[in-house]
Structure formats: C-alpha cells, structure tokens
Amino acid sequence: MSSPSEKTEKNDEVTVRFAMLDDLGFISQDGYLTPSAAVRKTEQGEVVVAERGGTPIGYARFEYLWSQVPYLTIIRVIPAQRKKGVARAMLAFLEEHLSGLGHVYLYSSSQADEPEPQAWHRHVGFVECGFLAGINNGGVGEVFFRKPLTPFAQG
Numbered sequence: 001m002s003s004p005s006e007k008t009e010k011n012d013e014v015t016v017r018f019a020m021l022d023d024l025g026f027i028s029q030d031g032y033l034t035p036s037a038a039v040r041k042t043e044q045g046e047v048v049v050a051e052r053g054g055t056p057i058g059y060a061r062f063e064y065l066w067s068q069v070p071y072l073t074i075i076r077v078i079p080a081q082r083k084k085g086v087a088r089a090m091l092a093f094l095e096e097h098l099s100g101l102g103h104v105y106l107y108s109s110s111q112a113d114e115p116e117p118q119a120w121h122r123h124v125g126f127v128e129c130g131f132l133a134g135i136n137n138g139g140v141g142e143v144f145f146r147k148p149l150t151p152f153a154q155g
Helices: 020-025 035-044 086-100 115-121
Strands: 008-012 016-019 047-052 055-066 069-077 103-111 127-132 140-149
Touching: 016 086, 020 035, 020 047, 020 055, 035 047, 047 140, 055 086, 069 086, 086 103, 103 115, 115 140
Parallel strands: 069 103
Antiparallel strands: 008 016, 016 047, 047 055, 055 069, 103 140, 127 140
16 A cells, blocks of 8 residues: 555646645645644645645645544635635545545534535535534634545435
C-alpha cells in the first residue's frame, strides 16, 4: 500500500493528493490550526491538497471523532478556482480513501446561519443528521451532515 503522500487522483486537470510538510503554509491559511497541529495532521494523512499545474488551489482537512468516525472539518478552494469541480475532486479523493479503510460514512457540519455551506453539503450528497444548539459564538447552532461512502450505506 502506498504512503498517504504518494496517493493521487486527477480530475479534469486537478490533482488531489495528501498534504506534505512543504504544504504547511497553504493548508494553515484559515488560521484554525496551530503550527504543531498542522504538522501532526499532515503526518497522519488528515489533509489533502488540490493542485492545478503544480500550484495548490484547495485543501480539505478531516479528523476522526472518537478516534474512529471520519469528520470533514474544512474544505477550502481559492476564489479564482471555485465552481470548477475542485471541492468535488477533493471530496471524491477522501471518499475513496475512507471507504478503502472500511468507513461507511463521512460526517461534516456547518453553522446554522450559513445557508451556502449547507446547500453545498446537500448538493454533493450529504444528508442532514443532527443539530447542536448554541455551540458557536453568539449562540449559533451547528447543523450536522453525513454522506454514505458506499452504495450499501443507508442515508
């Protein structure tokens, strides 16, 4: 089996691969990770990068809730590359990787006051599965989603 940094997937000139330590500045630009957390997540294969012509254009990070349930924490594409299938390519890469590890669902969430991310989740096949009230600043809730990773998983 290949190491996480060796596996790649190409989709309409977009290459998706696991992040490497050289990508730390790019995958940390949202400011949610400490430098040490970015290194750890990269080394554990929990970050993927999308590139076009060798230039990073997007990234996605995930983690495991309770050390076993895959959860997509962020998916980000640079503005000039949005609506060109980049996020979908990263999601497909993650789905293949996670289902290959035996996972049946991928979970994700967005704030209750963010209709665009919620619409994206639904558009790419996530189904709403829960709500956590008041977890975010200002008492805003979080809407949770799950996406089947195999045709055998029930939505």
